[in-house]
Amino acid sequence: MRRIATVFTFGVALAGLTVVAPSGMTQVEAAPSAARIYASKCASCHAPDGKGNIGGTPNFRDGGWHASRSDDNLIASIRDGKGNLMPAWGKELTPAQIIALVRHVRSLKR
Numbered sequence: 001m002r003r004i005a006t007v008f009t010f011g012v013a014l015a016g017l018t019v020v021a022p023s024g025m026t027q028v029e030a031a032p033s034a035a036r037i038y039a040s041k042c043a044s045c046h047a048p049d050g051k052g053n054i055g056g057t058p059n060f061r062d063g064g065w066h067a068s069r070s071d072d073n074l075i076a077s078i079r080d081g082k083g084n085l086m087p088a089w090g091k092e093l094t095p096a097q098i099i100a101l102v103r104h105v106r107s108l109k110r
Ligand code: HEC
Pocket: 037, 038, 041, 042, 043, 044, 045, 046, 055, 056, 057, 058, 069, 073, 074, 077, 078, 082, 083, 084, 085, 086, 087, 089, 101, 102, 105
């Protein structure tokens, strides 16, 4: 009986650990800078410099394009997706991360 209790306590401790680990990771996940998120989730289509790797992407280096789109436009497009190819990121990224990505996209203007 005592042994069962020990195993049980150990199991609970382990369960506690597994609960702690993912939430700790969530915090780490929330921390990466917009540049890192861009590199891992966006650059495949938009290219690291923003020029675009696939057809149909705007050129993030083009000042004229930046002038044609408000920050709210860009936030909504990142959150909800746009057209057939631009995915919606609203479930995966926090509003703060999306705003940081808009700043990153703006910083690619040349
Ligand atoms: C699978 C390819 C793909 C990925 C991945 C992708 N995009 Fe896009 N994105 C597009 C395409 C295509 C468009 C042009 C959509 C249109 O205008 O119809 C676009 C448009 C945009 C626009 C302009 C929206 C507007 O309102 O004009 C922004 C900003 C943008 N993407 C940011 C991002 C960010 C930030 C990420 C990563 C979190 C990302 N994209 C990931 C394909 C992609």
